[in-house]
Amino acid sequence: MEAASAPYVPRTVEEVYQDFKGRRAGLLSALSTDVEHFCQQCDPERENLCLYGFPNGNWEVNLPAEEVPAELPEPALGINFARDGMDRKDWLSLVAVHSDAWLIAVAFYYGARFDKHERERLFNMMNELPTVFDVVTGRKLVKEKTSTNKGNKVTKPSAKQKAPEAQAKPVKQPSHPSKEEEEEPLDEEEDEEEHGDTFCGYCEKPYTADEFWIGCDICQKWYHGKCVKVSAARAEHMKQYRCPSCTLKRART
DSSP states (O other), rough: OTTTTTTOOOOSHHHHHHHHHHHHHHHHHHTTHHHHHHHHHHTTTOOOOOEEOOOSOOEEEEEEOSSOOOOOOOOOOGGGGTTTTTHHHHHHHHHHHHHHHHHHHHHHHHTTTHHHHHHHHHHHHTTTTTOHHHHHHTTTOOOHHHHHHHHHHHOOOOOOSSHHHHHSSOOOOSOOOOOHHSSSOHHHHHHHHTTTEEEEBTTTBBBOOOOOOOOOOTTTOOOETTTTOOHHHHHHHHHHOOOOHHHHHHHHH
């Protein structure tokens, strides 16, 4: 994506750090000061798009690199598809997380020949800066609070679905057990007979009542939330869910 600029390969820890800072500044501009322009660039009707940050502090929304393998690690693919399917804050937060992962990937790609101590020094220098996610969300770095929230999500009942359309579907998992079920556990054979026809469209494992499931509004298949990287909290903000397979089909067409 940077073929037009003069070839430059940072070689020292300091040079890689400066490259990291420049790219980070570009991504922050796209997701904060230039956010309206960024949203306009991410048209869901276009093909898979990526957000690139450049060492000079500029940014760009463009197609992925054509060469395989790419010259540098590639950013997250298809960020534009989720633009209208999620709350804007959640969507920008998701792009910010992928942007942080890309920044670290590029830095350590350049630092592949560094020794252990140089890599550690590079990471410590980068880690002194707030992440793109921190800046975009205004998150305070309180680890205890973060871990507590995550714990609540794990133990939360998994029967809640994402939207009225999904709730109208024949939900495969019981959301509210009856009194008889509370007093007397359902026989395993009966449970398998009742829900045995439900399999995850990704891992193909059968239904389990203690996990969050989500249904695709296009192909009507069901998936473990963890298999398609969708949490119950995130699903609540979606107007429509399109599974990875249907997303790829849409991109190809």
